[in-house]
Amino acid sequence: MKKLVLGGNDAVAYAVKQSRVDVVSAYPITPQTSIIEKVASFIAKGEINTKFIRVESEHSAMAAAMGASASGSRVFTATSSQGLLLMHEVLHWAAGAGLPIVMANANRAVAPPWSIWAEQTDSLSQRDTGWIQLYASNSQEVYDLVFIAFRLAEASLTPVMICMDGFLLTHTKEPVEVFDNEIDEFISYKPERDILDVDKPKAFGALAFPKDYMPIRIKQHEKMLGSIDKFKTIADEFSLISKRSYGPIYQYGNENAKLAIVVSGSISETAHLSVDALNDEGIPSKLVKITMFRPFPKEALKKSLDGVDKIVVFDRNISMGKGGIFKDEIVGSLGLGNVVGVVCGLGGYDVNDMDIKETAKSVFEGKIKQDTILWGEK
Amino acid sequence: MIIPTQEIMQPNHLACPGCGAALAMRYALKALGRKTIIVIPACCWTVINGPWGKNYAGVPVFHTAFETTAAVAAGIRTSLEAQGKNDITVMGWAGDGGTFDIGLQALSGAAERNDDIIYVCYDNEAYMNTGIQRSSATPVGAETTTTPAPLLKDRPKKDLMEIVAAHSVPYIASATIAYPTDFIKKFEKAKSKRGFKLIHIFSPCPPGHKFAENKTIDVSKLAVETGIFPLYEIEDGVYKINKKPKFRPIEEYLSLQGRFKNIPKEQMRAIEEAIQMKWQRLQAKAEYLK
Numbered sequence: 151m152k153k154l155v156l157g158g159n160d161a162v163a164y165a166v167k168q169s170r171v172d173v174v175s176a177y178p179i180t181p182q183t184s185i186i187e188k189v190a191s192f193i194a195k196g197e198i199n200t201k202f203i204r205v206e207s208e209h210s211a212m213a214a215a216m217g218a219s220a221s222g223s224r225v226f227t228a229t230s231s232q233g234l235l236l237m238h239e240v241l242h243w244a245a246g247a248g249l250p251i252v253m254a255n256a257n258r259a260v261a262p263p264w265s266i267w268a269e270q271t272d273s274l275s276q277r278d279t280g281w282i283q284l285y286a287s288n289s290q291e292v293y294d295l296v297f298i299a300f301r302l303a304e305a306s307l308t309p310v311m312i313c314m315d316g317f318l319l320t321h322t323k324e325p326v327e328v329f330d331n332e333i334d335e336f337i338s339y340k341p342e343r344d345i346l347d348v349d350k351p352k353a354f355g356a357l358a359f360p361k362d363y364m365p366i367r368i369k370q371h372e373k374m375l376g377s378i379d380k381f382k383t384i385a386d387e388f389s390l391i392s393k394r395s396y397g398p399i400y401q402y403g404n405e406n407a408k409l410a411i412v413v414s415g416s417i418s419e420t421a422h423l424s425v426d427a428l429n430d431e432g433i434p435s436k437l438v439k440i441t442m443f444r445p446f447p448k449e450a451l452k453k454s455l456d457g458v459d460k461i462v463v464f465d466r467n468i469s470m471g472k473g474g475i476f477k478d479e480i481v482g483s484l485g486l487g488n489v490v491g492v493v494c495g496l497g498g499y500d501v502n503d504m505d506i507k508e509t510a511k512s513v514f515e516g517k518i519k520q521d522t523i524l525w526g527e528k
Numbered sequence: 529m530i531i532p533t534q535e536i537m538q539p540n541h542l543a544c545p546g547c548g549a550a551l552a553m554r555y556a557l558k559a560l561g562r563k564t565i566i567v568i569p570a571c572c573w574t575v576i577n578g579p580w581g582k583n584y585a586g587v588p589v590f591h592t593a594f595e596t597t598a599a600v601a602a603g604i605r606t607s608l609e610a611q612g613k614n615d616i617t618v619m620g621w622a623g624d625g626g627t628f629d630i631g632l633q634a635l636s637g638a639a640e641r642n643d644d645i646i647y648v649c650y651d652n653e654a655y656m657n658t659g660i661q662r663s664s665a666t667p668v669g670a671e672t673t674t675t676p677a678p679l680l681k682d683r684p685k686k687d688l689m690e691i692v693a694a695h696s697v698p699y700i701a702s703a704t705i706a707y708p709t710d711f712i713k714k715f716e717k718a719k720s721k722r723g724f725k726l727i728h729i730f731s732p733c734p735p736g737h738k739f740a741e742n743k744t745i746d747v748s749k750l751a752v753e754t755g756i757f758p759l760y761e762i763e764d765g766v767y768k769i770n771k772k773p774k775f776r777p778i779e780e781y782l783s784l785q786g787r788f789k790n791i792p793k794e795q796m797r798a799i800e801e802a803i804q805m806k807w808q809r810l811q812a813k814a815e816y817l818k
Contacts (some may be wrong), residue, residue, distance in 0.1 A: 172610040175603060201606045205599060206637030213596035213634065217567065217603025220590050223610050225603075243593050346588040346604065348563045348616055353583035355591035362580045 156326040158319040161289045162228065162254045162312070163188035164328055165296030167198050169337050172223035175203040175214035179233040180266050181316040182256040186228055208233035212240035212251075219249040220354060222345040224300065227251065230316060231258035231272045238276060241309075245280025246370065247355055250303035250310075250343070252296065253281075257415065257466075258316040259497040267498020268315035270415060270467035274443075274475045280370060282310040282377055283443040287400075287418035289326045291441075292319065294394060297337055301384045304341055306377040308370075315416040315466070317498065332391050374445045381442060398447030401454055403436030404429055409514045410455055411506065412463040414440045414476055417495065421464070423503035424510065433514055440476060448483045455480075460488055462510045464524070466495040473521050494524035502526060529709050532558040541584035543576040546741030548731035548748065549650040550576055551705045553585065553621070556648065556727075559715030562587060564617045567601045569631060570594040571623035572657045572733075573650075595630040597622040598638035601645040609644075617646060617719050624651040624665035628686050639695035642723045646715075649688060649726070652733040660736045667756075668799055669782075669791035677790035684802060688728055693762050697724040700762040704730040706748035710759060710770055717763075730757040738786025750781040755803040758810055767814040773807065 156164065162185045166174070176186040192198045203218075205211045211227050219225045229237060234255055244251055259269035273283060284299060286292040292314050299310040314320060346354065358366060378398055385396040400418070403425040413421050418439040428435035438454050440447065455461055465474025472478060477491030490513045495501040505526040512518040536557040543550035549572055557564065564587045568574060574591060578584045592600045597620040605618045622631055627649035635647060654672045655661040661674040664686040675681045692700055699721050701714040711729075718725040732747040734740065739747055751757035755773035762768075778800050782788040 173603065173606050175606075199610075201610045203602055203606050203643075204641065205602075206633060206640070209595065210599035210602075210634050210637055213592065213599035214603035214606070216592070216596075217590065217600035217605075218607035218610075219603075220600075221565065221604045221607040221611075223607035225607075239593055240596060243596075346565050346590055348565065348588060351562075351583060351585070351587045351589075353577055353585070353589040353591065356577065356580050356582065356589075357574060357591075358580040366580075 151327050151329055151332060153325045153327050155323050156289055157321045157323045158286070158289045158292045158314045159184040159321065160188060161293035161326050162296055163192070165293050166226050167192050168329060168333055169226070169296060169300050170224065171200050171226045173201045173203065173215070173218040173225045174227065175205055175211050175218060175225065176227045177205050177208045177211045177229070177233060179208065179230045181258060181320045182228045182230040182254065185254060208236045209240060212237040212244060215251050216240060216244050216247065216249055219251050220247060220346050224340065225251045226253070228254040228256070230256035231260055234272045234276060235260065238279065241276055241279035241281055244309045248307040250307055252299045252303055252310050252312070254312045254314065256316040256320045257313050265497040266316065268318050268416070268466065269496050269498070270313065273311060273313045274467050276311070277444060280308065280374065281444065282306065282308050282374070284310060284312050285414040285441055285443060286312060286314045286319065287416055287439060289319065289324050290394070293326050293328065294388065294392060294396065297333060298381070298384055298388055298396060300337065301339065302377060302381055305380045305384065306373060307343060308374060308377055313415065318416040336388060336391055378442065378445050378447060396441065397450065398442035399450045399454060400439040400441055401436055404434040405436070407434045407436035408459040409433055409435040409510060410438050410458045410461045411435065411510050412438045412440065412461060412476065412480065414443065415466060417464055417466060417501055420501060420503050421506050424507035427503070427507045428511060433511065435510070446479060446483055451480065452484055455484065455486065460490070460514045461486065462490050462492060462513045464492050464494050464501070464506060466501070468493050468496060477521065490518060491521040492524050500526060529713060531708055531712060534558060536562055536586040538584045538586050541576050542578060543572070544735055544741070546734040546744045547576070548705055548733060548744050549573060549652065551744070552650050552729050552731055555705060555708055555711050556619070556715050557585070557587065559712040560617050560619065560719055563615055564619055565590070565604055567592055567597050567604065567620045569597045569622050569626040570657065571626050572652070573621060575657065594626055596634055597626055597631050598634040598645070598647055601647065602638045602641065602643040605644050620645060620647045622649055623657070624649060624653060625655045625663045628665045628688055629663055635692070636695065639692055639697050639724045639726070642697060644722050644724070646718045646725045646727065648729060650729045650731040652731045652736055654736055656733050656736040669795045670787045671790055672787070680790060680795070689726070689762065692726045695724070696765065697726065698722070698764055699725040702728045702730070702757065702759055704748040704752060704757060704759070706745050706752065707759065707771070714761065736787070739784050743784060747781070747784055750776065750784065754778050754781045755807055756781060758807065760810060760814070765817060767810065767817045769810060769814050778803070
């Protein structure tokens with residue numbers, strides 16, 4: 151292992167290089183582009199044997215990825231924002247067909263107005279496509295999650311999307327511990343799966359009447375729920391190699407917290423400081439970061455939020471006419487009444503540790519009772 | 529030539545009686561053999577190939593989204609190459625809606641990249657699977673449920689072969705089931721060539737074109753003999769006409785089909801003029817682009 155200074159996109163490209171990916175199919179879009187540029191340069195230099203399909207749109211990127219995966223290859227793609235939205239239809243196809251594709255999504259706001267900066271509304275709009283979603287909070291996580299994602303996708307026969315905040319994560323360089331060949335055995339394991347095979351001529355995805363369709367969907371749902379445990383098992387195996395542990399959620403701070411700050415993505419890094427400050431001020435607080443969003447880590451969150459007086463969810467996303475999406479999911483899943491949602495940081499709007507701290511404190515002290523918006527310095 | 533006796537496509541498929549597309553697949557697979565993988569988007573063949581658990585094509589089939597045929601086929605091809613499996617033919621098999629309209633972008637992308645696939649459009653000149661709505665392959669004067677009389681289709685059919693030819697691909701051909709040896713030869717040629725191949729099949733549809741189900745071959749044949757659907761190839765940019773039309777009166781073709789029953793006389797003449805113009809251009813290309 152060695153330490154390199156990498157942005158999130160570089161970290162993804164490195165991990166893809168080390169993951170023995172057979173086929174990459176991708177289209178450039180800001181701020182994802184440097185991932186596929188880097189992969190292309192690895193191929194050009196002969197450092198990897200990956201085939202690269204230079205498609206004419208994100209829609210075709212996912213369609214080609216689907217064809218490649220259905221015929222037995224390990225496949226990667228990357229996208230962002232409008233590109234992800236263009237893929238929407240094919241995301242359902244890939245998940246419904248049980249294809250273990252791994253995709254990195256650079257979380258970016260959606261137009262209009264045009265914005266190239268961070269926001270999670272793009273990936274959260276894909277919530278119901280049947281993809282496992284993992285949210286990274288720093289470049290190290292991005293790097294590690296690529297390996298875990300391939301193993302998880304192949305074990306669950308479900309595609310995995312790794313989400314990382316645009317620019318804040320994709321382009322900010324930080325030290326990342328990368329493997330030499332310690333990861334080879336972990337990543338070389340590929341389970342047998344049903345693929346297009348001329349010796350076994352089956353049809354995949356044919357018309358299903360209601361009596362067939364519903365059991366297929368229920369099975370897919372159960373497979374998805376089962377991937378929580380698979381994630382834990384694979385992450386444990388990964389931690390033996392990396393000494394870094396992952397789970398559906400991550401916690402930091404006071405174990406007997408009365409106040410919980412719940413976040414996802416890069417705000418998690420900032421919120422560490424806020425939690426430290428709150429604990430210093432005598433408010434027992436903790437940070438809960440949601441890493442696995444689909445399937446929803448209900449049990450882990452329940453355990454974590456049990457006994458906490460006040461919960462504040464910071465959402466860098468918005469469902470128009472409702473509010474922050476993670477907040478809504480937590481309330482809906484756990485049936486809690488002590489949760490306040492804070493929409494913040496849309497379209498790359500700055501979110502700093504002091505503002506998070508002050509907002510959470512106001513909620514704790516009962517000064518903020520309703521869902522709100524964090525403006526910070528206007 | 530002898531038509532291969534081997535039957536890969538199986539009986540009991542769900543095509544309508546007299547379906548041109550069913551016969552087209554049967555011939556195509558005779559030519560291509562069992563080492564073929566097919567991609568099928570939303571189209572009549574989604575139904576013809578049978579419901580969940582069935583596969584009447586007899587070779588692996590991947591059902592996919594309407595506009596993704598060429599991209600999925602490209603993905604399969606690339607994946608097979610990555611695995612060193614170079615003896616398998618990958619065929620996209622789409623209708624005119626999925627080719628001329630919604631799938632055109634992916635088709636253009638695969639053609640431009642020269643992906644090593646055979647893209648087949650079985651063209652029944654309308655959205656037949658959803659119940660006969662116009663497509664951009666519907667000819668002038670045809671009645672469909674979205675162009676009901678007197679609002680008949682008033683724009684000419686898109687020229688798919690020429691659009692794909694503009695991508696400089698190795699092989700493009702038109703074919704129809706009334707000429708099975710020509711049809712099979714073209715699929716064999718397509719199989720033998722590396723790179724992007726397009727085969728445009730005229731595929732008569734009894735319920736859509738409104739003719740008796742025993743007239744499919746007659747309609748196919750008349751489309752060629754009237755000059756409406758010329759049989760030709762473009763091989764590495766070289767044009768070759770496979771059959772000189774007899775230029776039989778257009779009425780013979782149109783009167784067989786209920787979809788043209790409301791066509792005004794002047795539109796009929798316009799079709800004749802268009803046939804002649806297309807023919808002259810084709811002949812000129814065959815002459816100069818040898």
